[in-house]
Amino acid sequence: xxxxxxxxxxxxxxxxxxxxxxxxxxxxxxxxxxxxxxxxxxxxxxxxxxxxxxxxxxxxxxxxxxxxxxxxxxxxxxxxxxxxxxxxxxxxxxxxxxxxxxxxxxxxxxxxxxxxxxxxxxxxxxxxxxxxxxxxxxxxxxxxxxxxxxxxxxxxxxxxxxxxxxxxxxxxxxxxxxxxxxxxxxxxxxxxxxxxxxxxxxxxxxxxxxxxxxxxxxxxxxxxxxxxxxxxxxxxxxxxxxxxxxxxxxxxxxxxxxxxxxxxxxxxxxxxxxxxxxxxxxxxxxxxxxxxxxxxxxxxxxxxxxxxxxxxxxxxxxxxxxxxxxxxxxxxxxxxxxxx
Numbered sequence: 001x002x003x004x005x006x007x008x009x010x011x012x013x014x015x016x017x018x019x020x021x022x023x024x025x026x027x028x029x030x031x032x033x034x035x036x037x038x039x040x041x042x043x044x045x046x047x048x049x050x051x052x053x054x055x056x057x058x059x060x061x062x063x064x065x066x067x068x069x070x071x072x073x074x075x076x077x078x079x080x081x082x083x084x085x086x087x088x089x090x091x092x093x094x095x096x097x098x099x100x101x102x103x104x105x106x107x108x109x110x111x112x113x114x115x116x117x118x119x120x121x122x123x124x125x126x127x128x129x130x131x132x133x134x135x136x137x138x139x140x141x142x143x144x145x146x147x148x149x150x151x152x153x154x155x156x157x158x159x160x161x162x163x164x165x166x167x168x169x170x171x172x173x174x175x176x177x178x179x180x181x182x183x184x185x186x187x188x189x190x191x192x193x194x195x196x197x198x199x200x201x202x203x204x205x206x207x208x209x210x211x212x213x214x215x216x217x218x219x220x221x222x223x224x225x226x227x228x229x230x231x232x233x234x235x236x237x238x239x240x241x242x243x244x245x246x247x248x249x250x251x252x253x254x255x256x257x258x259x260x261x262x263x264x265x266x267x268x269x270x271x272x273x274x275x276x277x278x279x280x281x282x283x284x285x286x287x288x289x290x291x292x293x294x295x296x297x298x299x300x301x302x303x304x305x306x307x308x309x310x311x312x313x314x315x316x317x318x319x320x321x322x323x324x325x326x327x328x329x330x331x332x333x334x335x336x337x338x339x340x
Contacts, residue, residue: 005124006321006338008117009059013050018319021061024120024128031080032072033088033129036143037315038122039065039151040336042177042241043264045329047117053266056117063123063338064090064115067137067146077131085137087146088122088129089294090114107288123318125340135294138302144315144337145301148308151335152297153289155182158262159190161293162286163235167191170233172225172252173214175240175263176205178335181311183237183262185212189306192234197221205334211310225252232257239263247271250281258282311335 002020046052067087093113115121176198196209206216232254243265300306313333316324324336
């Protein structure tokens with residue numbers, strides 16, 4: 001049996017198409033998940049446009065933000081029975097003997113491979129998932145919102161785990177993409193006053209950031225950052241997809257402040273880091289997430305403490321993946337969701 005899937009088949013620009021792929025077979029430690037909703041990530045768009053900076057195992061089914069229902073469970077997957085609603089983490093392959101994995105930091109395992117680039121992802125009807133990746137979904141949480149647990153976990157890691165936000169802080173988020181806006185929402189939950197900075201073409205997405213209580217900024221970012229004592233903001237979350245924004249982050253942050261770098265950019269930085277030293281700035285990278293973060297974020301979503309509704313710009317059937325990608329890539333919406 002085969003099903004339609006959104007497949008990235010080569011590194012060349014726009015090498016993505018709808019193809020029939022075989023229905024996956026599972027091993028004793030896996031489940032077969034029937035996908036109910038899958039979010040489109042910026043990384044999916046980067047693979048579509050061919051400007052990504054990570055290795056891809058071509059051809060590969062795209063999609064790593066997904067939720068669905070277990071329809072088949074392997075012999076060693078205790079507790080996972082057909083009909084169970086679940087959401088999946090992204091670490092499809094990890095080295096269980098890696099010291100980082102043994103510490104629970106499998107997201108940092110150098111041998112980690114994720115859905116949608118290392119192994120087949122969820123932009124299709126069925127996906128094979130190691131049971132260790134699964135989390136149960138509360139009944140009241142819709143699949144469309146649950147499918148966005150993963151980017152929320154990225155934001156949680158960048159803001160709660162790898163930044164130092166305190167109530168009353170003033171924080172700038174660079175980049176009004178899905179991760180940037182979710183980082184801003186997380187910083188607001190932490191009690192910060194938040195500005196989200198973008199370009200003129202980002203006006204629509206910046207309006208979504210405003211719905212989370214943030215100040216949208218296209219012009220006048222330096223002025224906002226220096227309100228008060230003039231020394232700069234307490235922290236910057238760099239969620240832009242270019243390396244050059246790190247220079248802006250260093251300029252905006254006050255001495256002894258912090259920067260959390262979560263955005264990817266394949267180009268060299270090209271600037272001196274002396275100001276980072278002179279201002280005694282704490283700079284931390286933030287990558288992916290792990291089990292306890294997922295459990296915490298699911299609770300935030302289930303209770304409505306974090307509402308991802310404002311960032312969902314539309315839901316498309318799988319066959320209309322191209323329109324969904326284009327809407328998101330153009331900046332007309334923040335987030336697209338596909339329903340296989």
